[in-house]
Amino acid sequence: MSGLVTHFEIYGDEPAKLAAFYRELFGWRIEPAAGVDYWRIHLGSPANGTAAGGLAHPPLPDARGWMQYVKVESLDDSLAVAQRLGGRVVREKTAVPKTAWYAVIADPQGNLFAIWQPDRTAFPAPVPD
Amino acid sequence: MYYTDDSILPENMAPLIITAAPYGPQWLPGDADIPVTWDEQVQAAVDCYNAGATMLHVHVRDPATGHGSVDFDQYNYFIGRLKQAVPKMILQVGGSISFSPKTAEAKAKWLDYDTRHMLTELDPKPDCVTVAVGTTQWDVVTMFTPDDIKGTHLDNNPKVQAAWAGMWVDAGPAFYLEHLKRLRRHRIQPYFVPAHVHQLELIERLIRAGVYMGPLNLAIAGYGGGTLGRNPFDWMEMVRRVPQGSVATFWSSMRGLISLSAMAIVLGQHVRVGNEDNLWGPDKKHRTSVQQVEGAVRICKEFGRQVATAEEARAIMKIGVWYDSIEETLHNLGLPPNRKDGQAGFLVWETEGRKAVAKTAGDSHPMAYCMISPETVEA
Structure with a gap:
C-alpha cells in the first residue's frame, strides 16, 4: 500500500x-x-x-x-508531483540493488524525507572506471 | 618466446592456467550472470574454481549500491572471504580502482595517485594486482558487433555506449614507478597488462633498470580501441616478443575471445574468460562465466593439454617469488643481459666456453660438432 x-x-x-x-x-x-x-x-x-x-x-x-521513507507506487510520478507542489529533489532517483528505487525530497518548508518504490529489478547503470 | 620443434606438443606445454573474470563491472544483472550480494560474489569464485579456473580476476561490487566499490574496507572484507572460500585460488585484483577516502584525515592524506596506490595496502593481501604500464585509450565499444550487446543495457543506447567508448587508462610513469615500488614493499606481485609491443618494451626497460625484479606474469590485452585488436599476426608478434620466462595470458572480448583462447591453448599460452570479457558462446547464445571456464577446459582436453591445478598454477607463475638483482631477473626471464660499457655485438650470457656436442641425429647441420675431430675408431 x-x-x-x-x-x-x-x-x-x-x-x-x-x-x-x-x-x-x-x-x-x-x-x-x-x-x-x-x-x-x-x-x-x-x-x-x-x-x-x-x-x-x-x-x-x-x-x-531521522529520515523517514514513504512507499510510493511510482517514484518517477511522485517526484514529478512533489516538484509541482513546491518540493525540491535533494537526491535523484537511486537504486538499492534488486530491492527498490529511492529519492530524497525537501518539502516546501525544507523538511527532508525519502520516497521508496520496491522493485526487484532496480539497479544502477554501470559507469566506466 | 622461442619455439623449438617440440614446444607445440601438448605434453610439453605447461598446464593451462585459466583466469576467471566473473564480476563484469560494466554489466547489469539483466545483461549477464552478475553476482551482487557478498554471498553471490563469493559463490561466483567458488563455482569458477570448481569448473577449472585457478586464478580469479577480482572486482568488488558494493552490494548496497550496486556500483563498483571504491571502499578500501569492502575490498579487505571481500578478499578475506575469498581466501576462506577458495584458499588455493590465485587472487588477482583489478588495478583500475581509485579508492574513496572516508574520513577527513584520509582525504587530507591521500594525494593524487595515493587513492590507487592503496591497492598495495590491502589486508589480507591478494597474490597480485594488475598494473598498466603506459597510458592507453581503452574503447571497449569499438570491437562490439550489434549481436555482442543485443539485449544488454548498451543495446540502442548511444549515450552509454559513448561513455564506454571514451574510457582510457591513466598509467604514466608518475603512477607506475611509485606503484611498482609499493607493490614490492608489500610483496604483492604486479600482473602486467601490455596492450601492444611498445608497452612490452616499457616493461622490459623497467626490468633492465631494476625498477621491477620478479617473475613476469602478464595478460596481452586485445580489446581494440587503443589496445591490440583481433589480428592474429599481432598476437603472434606479441607471443614472439614476450620473454621466454614469462607467463602470458590471452585477454580479449566477446566472441573474439573464443577464437583467441583456442589459439592461446594450442600455442602453450594461457586464457582468461568470464562475463567481464564475453557474454556469449560461439553459437551467439549466452554463456555464464562458469560455462566459459568449462569451454576452455573442453578445448584443452580435446587438444591433449593438461589444465593446471592451483598448486601448478602457483608454481608456473612463481607466486610469492621476488628477485634481488637485475641480472637475476633477466636470467630467469630468459632475456639477454644488460650491455656492459664498451661491450659490442648482440648480447648473450657468458658460459664456460666449451662446445656442446650436438645431437648425432637430425636434419640440421651441426657445424660446431663438425669442428671437433672425431675420435679414431679402431677397426
Missing part, C-alpha cells in the same frame, strides 16, 4: 557510537551488516525484533536527524 512509512534511517559521522547510544536508550538490537557501512536497527524485543531501519554515514553533506 502506498503512502505508508516503510522504514527510517539515522545518520552520523560515527555510526558505531550512535548505535551504542540508541541501544542503551531504547534497548534496540542494532547490528552491523557484513561488509557494508550500515547498521540494521531491529525494533521490538532484542531477540525477535524486525529490521525497521538503519544507521549510516550521512548520504548528503548536511543530512541530520
